[in-house]
Amino acid sequence: MKPIVEFCISNIANGAQDSFEKLEKDSNLDVLDYGCLSYCTQCSESLYALVNGEIVEADSPEELTQKVYDFIEENPLF
Numbered sequence: 001m002k003p004i005v006e007f008c009i010s011n012i013a014n015g016a017q018d019s020f021e022k023l024e025k026d027s028n029l030d031v032l033d034y035g036c037l038s039y040c041t042q043c044s045e046s047l048y049a050l051v052n053g054e055i056v057e058a059d060s061p062e063e064l065t066q067k068v069y070d071f072i073e074e075n076p077l078f
Contacts (some may be wrong), residue, residue, distance in 0.1 A: 018061035
């Protein structure tokens with residue numbers, strides 16, 4: 001089972017696009033985008049993704065990408 005990374009399409013449009021595209025190319029991840037993840041306050045305040053159901057947030061796309069990988073490493077599925 002691969003880690004699941006979910007993005008809100010509005011957050012992608014607000015700056016997370018580079019992170020989304022980079023993570024999407026990683027064959028070890030399932031990267032999905034949704035119209036809305038129902039974290040509107042989070043979405044308006046920072047860049048974020050849900051990683052295996054947990055919020056990971058950052059101030060830049062590069063930082064978000066790194067934090068997603070860090071979270072996966074620190075919280076293995078098995």
